[in-house]
Amino acid sequence: MAEEKEGKGFGFGLGKMKELKEAFAKAQQVQQGAQELQQELEEMDIEGQSSDGTVKVIMSGNQEPRNVEISPEAAQKDAAELSELVTEAVKDAYNKSTATMREKMEALTSGLQLPGM
Template structure:
């Protein structure tokens, strides 16, 4: 290996490695905080212009379903479609939120050798 590459015993590389471990530890601590945040978060999915609403936590745990009387009068098949569409909407919003938050959490993390 040429000088300055790899994880030799040079002090510069040891400092890089120590910095990487510090960053990784910080990411781990922030990930725990993010998990707690996601558990408290409520993400709303809707369909039929708000006739059916589904609420999930930020980590996709179902919280509640709200069905308007107007939706209920549409019949079982239409109501089923509305609930499914609202669930998909909430799921898509939840996964997008999780992805965005994880990208924020790990941005700027550069581990040597990766």
């Protein structure tokens, strides 16, 4: 005859169920925070500029290009020089935007500790 095993369930004790419930609650908080962060990033204006400051690029916190400002001094340059200045400004805005996004995501998820991870 096979012996019946009592109280084994799925291997989760009550303590584990409580931890799991808390982890789900934290995950829901992070999801809500992520939605709010997404909106905040969309509304941000982050400015990047060329090394000489003659070209400026405005990007959202989600790396959406918004505006390019080319000064009269930059407009006097030849096409290759102007292209380089615009590229520098785009890279600067992109780097600032991604750094801002990373910092905010790290702050949002810093309190999340899932059991078993």
